[in-house]
Amino acid sequence: MDDDLKTIGEMCDEFDVTPRTLRFYEAKELIAPKRDGTRRLFTRACRARMKLILMGKRFGYSLEEIRQLLDLYYIGDQQVTQIRRSYALGLERLARMEAQRDELDAAIRDFRQQLKWGEEVLARSGLSRAAE
Amino acid sequence: MDDDLKTIGEMCDEFDVTPRTLRFYEAKELIAPKRDGTRRLFTRACRARMKLILMGKRFGYSLEEIRQLLDLYYIGDQQVTQIRRSYALGLERLARMEAQRDELDAAIRDFRQQLKWGEEVLARSGLSRAAE
DNA sequence: CGTCAACCTGACGTAAACGTCAAGGAAAGC
DNA sequence: GCTTTCCTTGACGTTTACGTCAGGTTGACG
Numbered sequence: 001m002d003d004d005l006k007t008i009g010e011m012c013d014e015f016d017v018t019p020r021t022l023r024f025y026e027a028k029e030l031i032a033p034k035r036d037g038t039r040r041l042f043t044r045a046c047r048a049r050m051k052l053i054l055m056g057k058r059f060g061y062s063l064e065e066i067r068q069l070l071d072l073y074y075i076g077d078q079q080v081t082q083i084r085r086s087y088a089l090g091l092e093r094l095a096r097m098e099a100q101r102d103e104l105d106a107a108i109r110d111f112r113q114q115l116k117w118g119e120e121v122l123a124r125s126g127l128s129r130a131a132e
Numbered sequence: 133m134d135d136d137l138k139t140i141g142e143m144c145d146e147f148d149v150t151p152r153t154l155r156f157y158e159a160k161e162l163i164a165p166k167r168d169g170t171r172r173l174f175t176r177a178c179r180a181r182m183k184l185i186l187m188g189k190r191f192g193y194s195l196e197e198i199r200q201l202l203d204l205y206y207i208g209d210q211q212v213t214q215i216r217r218s219y220a221l222g223l224e225r226l227a228r229m230e231a232q233r234d235e236l237d238a239a240i241r242d243f244r245q246q247l248k249w250g251e252e253v254l255a256r257s258g259l260s261r262a263a264e
Numbered sequence: 265c266g267t268c269a270a271c272c273t274g275a276c277g278t279a280a281a282c283g284t285c286a287a288g289g290a291a292a293g294c
Numbered sequence: 295g296c297t298t299t300c301c302t303t304g305a306c307g308t309t310t311a312c313g314t315c316a317g318g319t320t321g322a323c324g
Contacts, residue, residue: 098240101233105233
């Protein structure tokens with residue numbers, strides 16, 4: 001049905017990672033490629049998950065946290081209790097993300113202040129052109 | 133002159149870290165406590181740096197990156213070229229921080245959407261009380 | 265004087281996220 | 295048929311940021 005399958009090499013090109021990384025993610029059950037005998041074949045679902053994995057990494061989640069996040073995205077037809085647990089987990093994570101963003105905002109404000117101080121140091125340093 | 137010096141134990145209480153952590157930071161030249169014979173004595177400057185170190189860690193910098201940041205904070209009377217280099221580095225970092233925050237904002241929006249979807253799943257699951 | 269708490273210096277252990285190397289299978293081109 | 299290329303599975307190495315001992319000092323207290 002959906003057989004736009006990719007080899008490990010093609011995946012590496014697409015996502016700019018090494019084969020080791022993809023095998024590692026499989027070992028950690030973050031992705032589950034099919035097999036042609038012994039060879040891995042990566043489905044469209046794998047690629048979707050890879051995008052999410054790399055997104056997660058960009059803002060500092062561990063692979064284990066990402067695995068849980070992926071479970072949240074792909075719940076399917078499980079028990080409602082399971083969904084509720086995931087939902088609660090999601091709320092927690094949202095709170096953490098918002099806290100993190102607020103800290104980052106504050107840090108950015110501090111940092112801007114620091115840079116203004118740097119500008120003054122440069123200005124008073126006897127040189128007229130601060131940006132050359 | 134300024135002799136409000138603290139022992140390692142007092143520092144641990146103040147910053148909620150272990151002695152090992154402080155010794156490690158000294159080994160990595162993030163802080164430079166004085167000595168009374170063999171014992172470490174932490175100055176006010178050390179405590180200021182510790183605050184900045186912990187700040188840096190909170191939003192995901194490595195200790196090595198933090199060490200460079202601290203150099204930016206405590207420039208002193210170095211060459212102006214040096215100051216300029218640090219300043220440029222600071223601008224870069226600010227850009228990175230803002231990009232990170234924007235990604236986080238976007239992720240939070242996505243996530244909120246995801247949670248709304250979860251709420252609907254719960255609502256349609258035949259149960260009236262979604263939060264018990 | 266003993267000992268107890270708080271400190272010291274190695275030095276080895278650990279978890280995460282892969283890198284790297286060895287040894288081998290399978291298909292594709294010449 | 296032989297070589298090259300791409301893939302496979304172990305299995306050990308690496309970095310970061312410490313934890314966790316072992317063994318040795320030192321100052322204060324009873």
